[in-house]
Amino acid sequence: MKVLAINGSPRKGWNTDTLLKKVLEGAASAGAETEMVHLYDLTFSGCVSCLGCKLQKEPRPNRCILRDDLTAVLDKAHEADAVILGSPIYFSEITGEARSFLERFLFQYLNYDDYSKPLSPAKRIGLIFTMNCPESLFEQMGYNALFQRYEGWMRLYFGHCETLICSDTLQAKDYSRYHLGRFDAEAKRLRHETVFPQDCQKAFDLGIRLAQNA
Numbered sequence: 001m002k003v004l005a006i007n008g009s010p011r012k013g014w015n016t017d018t019l020l021k022k023v024l025e026g027a028a029s030a031g032a033e034t035e036m037v038h039l040y041d042l043t044f045s046g047c048v049s050c051l052g053c054k055l056q057k058e059p060r061p062n063r064c065i066l067r068d069d070l071t072a073v074l075d076k077a078h079e080a081d082a083v084i085l086g087s088p089i090y091f092s093e094i095t096g097e098a099r100s101f102l103e104r105f106l107f108q109y110l111n112y113d114d115y116s117k118p119l120s121p122a123k124r125i126g127l128i129f130t131m132n133c134p135e136s137l138f139e140q141m142g143y144n145a146l147f148q149r150y151e152g153w154m155r156l157y158f159g160h161c162e163t164l165i166c167s168d169t170l171q172a173k174d175y176s177r178y179h180l181g182r183f184d185a186e187a188k189r190l191r192h193e194t195v196f197p198q199d200c201q202k203a204f205d206l207g208i209r210l211a212q213n214a
């Protein structure tokens with residue numbers, strides 16, 4: 001049983017990366033083979049709309065034919081029993097790298113003959129979103145709809161998805177070093193010490209579920 005984590009944050013050792021590592025720890029504790037990929041270490045593009053994955057030939061390609069650093073990652077994701085993608089929210093979306101990964105991951109399986117029947121293998125999917133925004137502003141910011149949209153795609157394509165949301169994150173170790181005046185540094189520190197460990201536990205538990213049900 002293989003669980004693959006995809007880190008869509010540029011910052012190693014920070015919120016998203018830490019939660020993904022916890023997911024993999026949980027999965028490993030349930031006996032899974034685990035691997036982490038850091039998208040920002042790779043050179044790749046999003047889908048270039050070449051339609052190579054949709055060519056009229058037998059057997060149908062159904063796989064991305066673009067060759068760059070993401071090719072091996074897409075192969076691993078195709079083979080994995082479970083994939084967990086983590087991304088910070090940047091300007092009310094996932095990061096550009098996470099989005100580029102998803103374009104390539106999903107488009108190869110998109111079925112233009114019948115949208116409701118993607119050509120993807122069943123697998124368990126986890127999504128982790130981290131963000132500055134507190135939960136109280138999700139509705140106003142349109143974040144609930146955003147998270148539901150991604151979860152909906154994953155359920156349609158792979159038959160399963162669980163989402164873990166980590167809000168009001170710590171953005172800097174020392175707020176006094178930066179122009180971050182909008183934030184209450186002490187409240188951020190306190191939340192990081194009290195709530196973030198709970199999010200880490202949720203991530204660990206998610207890893208166990210992804211591995212056990214793979």
Ligand SMILES: Cc1cc2nc3c(=O)[nH]c(=O)nc-3n(C[C@H](O)[C@H](O)[C@H](O)COP(=O)(O)O)c2cc1C
Pocket residue numbers: 009010011014015016017087088089090091092093130131132133169170171
């Ligand atoms: C370019 C940029 C844009 C951001 N935009 C948002 C945003 O729209 N909403 C939000 O809640 N947080 C936003 N943030 C904050 C990050 O989502 C937050 O700090 C996140 O937890 C970072 O994840 P990391 O610690 O794994 O890097 C932004 C941060 C950056 C660098």
